[in-house]
Amino acid sequence: MLCCLISDGIFASMPKVLILLGSKSDEAVMSDCVKYCEWFGIHADMIVASAHRDPDRADELARTARANGYSCVVAAAGMAAALPGVVAARTDLPVIGVPLEGGLPGGVDALYSIVQMPPGLPVATVTVGKAGARNAAVLAARIIALQDESVRKKLEEFRSKGYKLQ
Numbered sequence: 001m002l003c004c005l006i007s008d009g010i011f012a013s014m015p016k017v018l019i020l021l022g023s024k025s026d027e028a029v030m031s032d033c034v035k036y037c038e039w040f041g042i043h044a045d046m047i048v049a050s051a052h053r054d055p056d057r058a059d060e061l062a063r064t065a066r067a068n069g070y071s072c073v074v075a076a077a078g079m080a081a082a083l084p085g086v087v088a089a090r091t092d093l094p095v096i097g098v099p100l101e102g103g104l105p106g107g108v109d110a111l112y113s114i115v116q117m118p119p120g121l122p123v124a125t126v127t128v129g130k131a132g133a134r135n136a137a138v139l140a141a142r143i144i145a146l147q148d149e150s151v152r153k154k155l156e157e158f159r160s161k162g163y164k165l166q
């Protein structure tokens, strides 16, 4: 019981990131985002919520993200990747967009869809694909480290390892 209380307490005090995916088929490439978040001591919830196929779910998750204790949202999608922009329109948390390959060569369709947001409504767009999955976690850690000393220390360790986990 005491163990549960202690572990719940630690869990409750961990910073949290919400990772939204356009499709279940995006899970494999985005798994490193979860792995990197966890290494930094950030709890990550990864949920499929397509802006096109399930817009109500994407809308609900984005609108409730702050109240649910998330510090920022990572949104990853391929092709006509509307998800990061839709999320940015429904929360004032920082939104990090990860363009994924699967449509046009190099993922340029998703890259342009995510990076070209209208003025006033930014999505912090990272590298296409697996590198972007990792960079999204590192950028989330940098945002969280502004107010979290333990994550800042992990960022120092990460840098000392040549920007790698080990």
Ligand code: RP5
Pocket: 021, 022, 023, 024, 025, 026, 050, 076, 077, 078, 079, 080, 100, 101, 102
């Ligand atoms: C996007 O379309 C998803 O983010 C995914 O990258 C791509 C293909 O989705 P599936 O047809 O594999 O579900 O919305």
